Structures are given as C-alpha cells and as structure tokens.
Amino acid sequence: MIGEVEILNMSREDLEEVCFIERRTFPSPWSRGVFENELAKAGGTRTGATIYLVAKIPGRVVGYTGLFQVGDEGHITNLAVDFKYRRKGIGTLLVLSLIESATRRGIKRLTLEVRKPNLVAQEFYRKFGFREVGLRKGYYSDTGEDAVVMWIGDITSEDCLKRLEGLREELREKRRKS
C-alpha cells in the first residue's frame, strides 16, 4: 500500500478530493476558496510563500499537508490522511516530503498549532522532533479548545537529520513488508 503512494504538489484539480477529506476530518474545515488562495501563493522563497503537497494512490488523493513561509520559518497549516488510509505511514511520508521541500526553500525552523485534546497528532509530530513550547488559551473559536504550540528549532541540525533518516528507514521497512 505505502509503496503505491506518490507525493506531488497540490493542484487545483486535487481540491475536490482534498476538501472532501478536509470536511470529514476537521470541525471547522477550510473552504475550497481558502485552499485556492493558499495555492496561489505556492512557489517562491519569501515571506508568505506556501508549499502544499498531496499523497496519491492510483486514482485518488488520500492525504495532504501544507505550510506557509515567514523568512526562515515554516508554519505548518494543515495535515490530514483520510480515515481508511491512516496508520500506514502516509502522514509520515507527507511530513518528510514537506520538510524536504521546506529545506530546499531555505526554511530552518518549523512550527504548528495543534488542538490540546488531539494527542494522536501531538505524538505523531513528536516523532519528527517537534516539541511543545507553549499553549494558546482558547485559540480555537469553534470549540474554545487550547492550542499546543510545537516547534523544531533547526531542521538542518545533525540531530534532526538523523531522526528524519530514522523515519525514512522505518518507511522503507513498511514498504518492504507491504
């Protein structure tokens, strides 16, 4: 299964499937218009530029992620894998690919916010070296939930590169077994 997954830049043609997953995943899903605005800013290496990626198996989108760039910082905005396809390494493949693209664009530090009760995502992000650095009280207006702020200080550090290589090796192992 994971062997069939391809990571590509997100295009407007993907948005119907992306929005379908988005609606099934999040309590306040982004609209198609928000994704279109984000895609319009894709490319470039300056503040405000974005990177959006999709994970595809033959014939369909199964996950996506993205970030926007502020100088040498990348703010991860979104990450989802469709229910049926979780726990197969696709989220890991997406984030590894996002980090690779981010590094090519001169990004060194990464940050994101995650809902405090979303322990699965926090555990997932910790595997990449993200650490909790703070809490934004009542950040999510739809539910009043707090946001946990997570950071990786330097994605080009030896420590981080070693950790990411370890995750790539785990994926290769999953591929061999699938």
Ligand SMILES: CC(C)(COP(=O)(O)OP(=O)(O)OC[C@H]1O[C@@H](n2cnc3c(N)ncnc32)[C@H](O)[C@@H]1OP(=O)(O)O)[C@@H](O)C(=O)NCCC(=O)NCCS
């Ligand atoms: C978070 C998410 C993207 C992970 O995607 P995924 O494709 O299932 O992730 P992977 O298969 O690459 O999992 C990597 C590791 O993360 C951890 N993990 C993932 N899902 C987990 C779960 N349900 N319970 C415990 N650990 C989990 C495990 O350590 C896993 O490694 P393992 O399967 O070898 O044990 C997916 O669960 C999702 O779409 N969740 C809803 C949306 C969301 O929370 N997005 C993040 C908001 S900021």
